[in-house]
Amino acid sequence: MTSRDRDEAKEALRKFTRRQLMELDTCAHCALCTEKCPTYAESQVPNYAPGVRSSKTVRLYNKQFDLRARLLGSRPITEEDVADLADSAFNCTLCGRCMETCPFGFQTHELWVRVREVIRDLGGTPSKVLMLEEMLEESQNPYGLEPDMRLDWADYTDLEEIPEKDQADIAYFVGCTTAFKGANHEVAFAIASILNKLKENWTLLGEDEWCCGSPLLLAGDEHGVKKFAEHNVEALKSRGVKTVITGCAGCFRVFKWEYPKLLGYKPDFEVVHAVEFLRDKLASGELNPDPAKERVGYHDPCELARLGGVIDAPREALKxxxxxxxxxxxxxxxxxxxxGGGLLQAVNNDLRMAIVNRRLGQARELGVEILTSGCPSCKLAFADGVRESDIEIEVLDVMELAARQLGLL
Ligand code: SF4
Ligand code: SF4
Known part of the structure; x- marks a missing residue:
């Protein structure tokens, strides 16, 4: 390790805030979070346990900053050190369950994102995650598809009216996982059809919609995401939008909770998840669906419920x-x-599928016939799980179920 490498390592490790350093240092390794961690539960790999990640991060930090380092000089951070920490940090769905469990209230979700940022600066980001970043840079979506394919879902689903207005009260922010993944096209169709049925003054952003930037945040590229936030907010502001509706839990969380932090101000529009909008329209009697007879269950997307604060709205809508x-x-x-979270699919799809199957098994035990959720990533995960197993459960987004029961789908 040259002195330049040492300086860069120090610079990277200085990204941890005082609070994060305190959390890392005082983790009691009680393992309460480990019991709840889905990646550890399905893999039993000690390196994936959150407490082990804390210890390894501290060990890395101490190589540069502990008393011995200050008195005798810092010790080198090797490629193996960084790869080992990356193996732990990226075999995590960033679901935040460890945060809810920790008796000390450590903000582990933010902490694990910061660990990914540090790993990035130390050159340890997994290659498949770096590929996602490159595709986002080139085509403003994580799939590397042409930006003009963003509205293909509307053609495939025969949506009668495709609004792309200069000015509108509501913008439907579709999100990449809905716009570019065929399995989710009907989610977009459902939301658009409901907005049309209600005769709302709404618009799509079309090609002017860029990825919300969530994959970059999950990859630890906080710097890169700002450009996406600025672009999307400007596209919405220029159309005079008062309410942004999204059906994606990741887009929702990033728009609502991350954009104000990234931009340093709260944009002048309301951010609403589609299930919240739907709940209000059902409660007001503006929408009158015929309830489904099948047994229906609901899976909370982590980014909508635990990390987004929306728990009651989907349940109230499902009534x-x-x-x-x-x-x-x-x-x-x-x-x-x-x-389906935390970019786990890119890094360890087998582990993702083991976690999916556990959740599907819980639904099957209850006799669920239709499993709903409020996130296209959850829908893709469950759809993959059903396809690869003998579990006979229909997987739908809440908005698809709504459109179906309203006779729109
Ligand atoms: S965020 Fe979720 S997957 Fe990651 S360590 Fe915590 S509980 Fe485990
Ligand atoms: S629950 Fe909190 S204190 Fe216990 S091991 Fe996990 S992070 Fe550390």
């Missing part, structure tokens, strides 16, 4: 949509992740 609703175990604030 109008299903006559036989059952609550899954490990739900709400304590939701067991579906496996």
């Amino acid at each position: 109008y949509l299903a006559s036989d609703y059952v609550e899954l175990p490990e739900s709400g604030m304590d939701v067991r992740c579906c496996g």
Whole structure:
């Protein structure tokens, strides 16, 4: 390790805030979080346990900053050190369940994102994650697809009216995982059809919609995401939008909670998840669905419930949509992740599928016939799980169920 490398390592490790250093240092290794961690539960790999990640991060930090380093000089951080920490940090869905469990209230979600940022600066980001970043840079979506394919879902689903207005009260921010993944096209169709049925003054951003930037945040590229935030906010402001509706839990969390931090101000529009909008329209009697007869369960997306603060709205909406609703175990604030978060699919899809199957098994035990969620990543994860197993459960977004029960789908 040259002195320049040492300086860069120090610079990277200085990204930890005082609070984060205190959390890392005082972690009691009680393992309460480990019991709840979905990646550890399915893999039993000690390196994936959150407490082990804390210890390894501290060890790395101490090589540069502990008393011995100050008195005798810092010790080198090797490629193996960084790779080992990256193996731990990226085999994590960033579901935040460890944060809810920790008796000391450590903000582990933020902490694990910061660990990824530090790993990035130390050159240890997994290559598949770096590929995602490159595609985002080139095409403003994480799939590397042409930006003009963003509205293909509207053609495929025969949406009658495709509004792209200069001015509108509401913008429907579709999100990349809905716009570019065929399995989610009907989610976009459902939301658009409901907005049309209600005769709302709404618009799509079309090609002017860029990824919300969530994958960059999850990759630890806080700097890169700012450009996406600035672009999207400007696109919305220039159209005079008062309310942004999104059906994606990741887009929702980033717009609502991360953009104000990244931009240093709160944009002048309201951010609403589609299930909140739907709940209000059902409660006001503006939408009158015929409830489904099948047994319906709901999976809370981590980014919508625990990390986004929306737990009641989907349940209240489902009261109008299903006559036989059952609550899954490990739900709400304590939701067991579906496996679809944190870019785990790019790094360890087998582990993602093991987590998906655990959750699907819980739904099957309750006799769930339709498993709903409020996030296209959850839907993709469950759809992959059903396809690869003998579990016969229909996987739908809440908005698709709503459109179906309203006779729109
Ligand atoms: S965020 Fe979720 S997957 Fe990551 S360590 Fe915590 S509980 Fe485990
Ligand atoms: S629950 Fe908190 S204190 Fe216990 S091991 Fe996890 S992070 Fe450390």
